[in-house]
Amino acid sequence: MPVIALTQEMGSLAKDVSLRLAETLGLEVMRHETIERVADRMQVPTSFIGRLRDGKAGFVERLTADRRSLALYTAEELFALADRGNVVLRGWGATCLLRPVPHVVCVRITRSMKKRVEWLMAHLETDDAEFAEAEIRRSDDAHAARMHAQFGVTWGDPVLYDLVLNTDRLSVNSCVAQIRALVERPEFAETPASRALLANMALAARVKSALKDEHATADIRVTVEADQGRVTLRGIVLDAQERLLTEDVASRVDGVSGIDNALRLMTVPRRFASAKQT
DSSP: OOEEEEOOOTTSSHHHHHHHHHHHHTOEEOOTHHHHHHHHHHTSOHHHHHHHHHTOOOHHHHHHOOHHHHHHHHHHHHHHHHHHOSEEEESTTHHHHTTTSTTEEEEEEEOOHHHHHHHHHHHHTOOOHHHHHHHHHHHHHHHHHHHHHHHOOOTTOGGGOSEEEETTTSOHHHHHHHHHHHHTSGGGOOOHHHHHHHHHHHHHHHHHHHHHHSTTTTTOOOEEEEETTEEEEEEEESSHHHHHHHHHHHHTSTTOOEEEEEEEEOOOOHHHHHHHHO
């Protein structure tokens, strides 16, 4: 059940590689359903999510965007797709989110700025090279900022990937052949342990999203760990009621068989507690 995570770099031909990979290996490929489901969970238009991701959102939109919800719901979608297996995931931080899973192949597809500008000019049917380069740099800046903010990494750091392919020098078919060879190596063979790790990460992501969905627990930030259906909650909450509410919401998530509630109560002045409840 191969799972391949690719980067999304405008004009790099990553989309072409992902589609050819899916065709060659008989895999599903992530399509627009992800942005629709994330937008639906956040109750915002898909165009808003698109503008945020592409760096086209205006000042007010960037200021008011609920980036925590975007990150949580995106992670839930990606882990769910990866958990089903047989899929190519492109962009959305998939290479960082799925990096801990040994059987997931993480690949960066890159290309020179010159070639990327030529690609975008042809795509937009324009001869304005300056405009095309500005669009690519804006997109790159948005991706880099999001990866740093969400994962604390430098976008493009080769250490983050199992394979870096340059489509200046390699054709799409050659990229597919290289990735396919890596998928078949024993280092990326799916094992019961790697399968269990992915399932645990998917369950923890569902619990975090469920806590965000509930008004009473939406602002509570706790650590969630899952192990074969059993979920451990760690962190600090305001009072005993929040502790019970968090446990109750987590216990109702599909796949949760039990809760170890290790949440601790905050020791705060009464004035702080009153202010938080207003």
